[in-house]
Amino acid sequence: MNLKDRLILVVLSIVFAFAFYVLAIYRKEPVNAGWILLCALSLYILGYRYYSYYIAYKVFEVSDQNPTPxxxxxxxxxxxxxxxxxxxGxxxxxxxxxxxxxxxxxxAQMGYLPGVIWIPIGAVVAGAVQDMLILTISMRMGGKSLGAIAREYLGKFGGFVVLLVIYSILIILLAVLALVVVKATAMSPWSAFTSFATIPIAMLMGLYMWKVRPGAVLQATAIGVSLLMLSLVLGGFVANHPTLSKLFTFSEVQIAFGLMIYGFFASALPVWLLLAPRDYLSTFMKLGTIIxxxxxVFIVNPEIKMPALTQYAYTGMGPVWQGSLFPFLMITIACGAVSGFHALISSGTSPKLLDKESHVRLVGYGSMLGESFVAIMALISAVSMEPGLYFAINSPASVIGKTEETAAQIISSWGFNISAEELKRMAQLIGEQTILSKVGGAPAFAIGMALIFARITGEALLSFWYHFAILFEVVFILTTIDSGxxxxxxxxxxxxxxxxxxxRDYSNPWANMTASxxxxxxxxxxxxxxxxDPYGGIRSLWPLFGISNQLLATTALTIAVLYLAKTGRFKYLWVAGLPALLMAINTISAGIxxxxxxxxxIGFLAHANFISQKVAMGELPAGIKSFEIAQRVIMNDYTNAFLGTLYVALVSxxxxxxxxxxxGSWQKS
Known part of the structure; x- marks a missing residue:
């Protein structure tokens, strides 16, 4: 490390330490979002410039002289x-x-500080490390999947267990993500038109880059981005056109089958024709919007309205979700810091597309830092709005009621003052009938971002920014389904x-079509x-989403430890071993x-027992409308308890x- 690198390291470390001090300790004046940005960005630069370099050139000794798969x-x-x-992209x-x-x-229910701590630190030392490790390992092993790598070193039985865990969790993750897209695009012609327009645009880019003008990436990019911007404008025109809006207004069932058809072709067609160019194109919209x-945020520098720690950080019984900071915060934040799903992409499509070994830093480590920055933006959007507004959006109707008057009274009693008039006015400004109980996080992110932009353009455009943010979220999620x-x-x-x-042959057409x-x-x-069915299908498995995804990350990091040991890199075991240990302790604890x-x-079995007792007494719990539904909820709880126990046991x-x-490898060495 030369003098310049040492100076940069020292300066960035001081910047991070001072920003973190302001956020965590200093209380003499309100904290602004700029400190969160400074804290995160300084740590991201440190991680990418130094830690990813260490992993690439010290742990793996990458060289562009080695041919990639x-x-x-x-x-x-x-x-x-x-x-x-x-x-x-x-x-x-x-x-x-x-x-x-x-x-x-x-x-954000717990306050801004837990997210500020875990999102950037988790990404730098665990999430980006996992992505880069698995990408490099898969590249070195001919582009093999995570399960195939496990089978190579654990034998047929161990490999089968890993493959079974990975594949079953992946099915749950894909169904959950698809349901989010269905909910966001159904009955929305603007979202549907723009989302589906990216498919022919991407195919045109693919044909241009690989067949018409091989290697002409900049030209294809210019064409694709121009057409993408045009589709955004046309989407607004379609949504307001009396005839076209009906043509592009689809029901939830229609959107669901459309996603299935798209998923099949994205899996079966050559990767250069649809998958890679569409994801590359979507990245421009994603990164462009995030920038x-x-x-x-930098210009407005909004004040952070949420406390550093709310009362729910101590009690663990908030209105949005229930559970203590440890271990449930990491499970809730999930992909913004660490995601097991990433390991599937890092051992799936991406290692088969790497042109040079040195690209693992940008693709593996850099992409995860980009996603973590998205999470920081989401956190800022939540904690910069009034806490009363935040809880009105994210709390279920069973907790705050169904009217603005009732919600304002209950939320104000928690110490987060809000009036019914403020809630009604916000709904009018964004063009919605109500903002109450729009649970799930996505609407709160959209409203938070719209409020930040409205500080620049004025409240008259608040509705536009809100719907633009919703559209951004749809495109953001859709691209994970095709690759997954x-x-x-x-x-x-x-x-x-x-x-x-x-x-065994990925290029075999029959095997390709059948597996897809x-x-x-x-x-x-x-x-x-x-x-x-609101109580069936993936809805019944929704509670497993966070835990199963983090268990997948635990599995991936464990396999990375195994590879390092089997290839004689014992002095570097800590690189994968420390995050693997952290994830194992946290995630297995959460599962149990x-x-x-x-x-x-909180507990599946306790919830099933609670409902069973109510039913036995001839009563119905709040939110359950019939005894038939109560029995189905009980069955869902037992199903989730069984699968949760099974996944924890298999990962263990x-x-x-x-x-x-x-x-064994250590003893032999």
């Missing part, structure tokens, strides 16, 4: 050398789903490859059942508590098998 196994379908910026778009938008918003939001389905196809082919030889159809059919079934916690607001088994192999 894209060159060694080029087939024009899955293995295709890809421009690093196009691949960065694909990877960032693929990993950036609902998590970084909604998780930090929900976590605009970041500039808006393709990764699911790889995993299923790995699972079946041990029995049916043709499935099966994967889509599985998550599509849960999606469809959840769309037509979620199943066995005695409070029915993987950890034990890995420890055995690591100790």
């Amino acid at each position: 894209a060159h060694k196994f080029y087939n024009g379908l899955d293995y295709v050398p890809t421009n690093k910026w196009v691949l960065f 694909h990877h960032f778009a693929a990993i950036s789903g609902a998590g970084p938008l909604v998780g930090p918003v929900l976590a 605009i939001i970041g500039l808006g 389905t393709r990764v699911g196809r790889y995993i299923l082919q790995d699972l079946l490859g041990g029995v049916i030889k043709s499935f 159809f099966t994967t889509v059919a599985l998550w599509g079934y849960f999606l469809y059942a959840g769309v037509i 508590l979620k199943v066995f916690h005695p409070d029915p607001r 088994l993987v950890i034990l098998l890995t420890l055995k192999e690591v100790i």
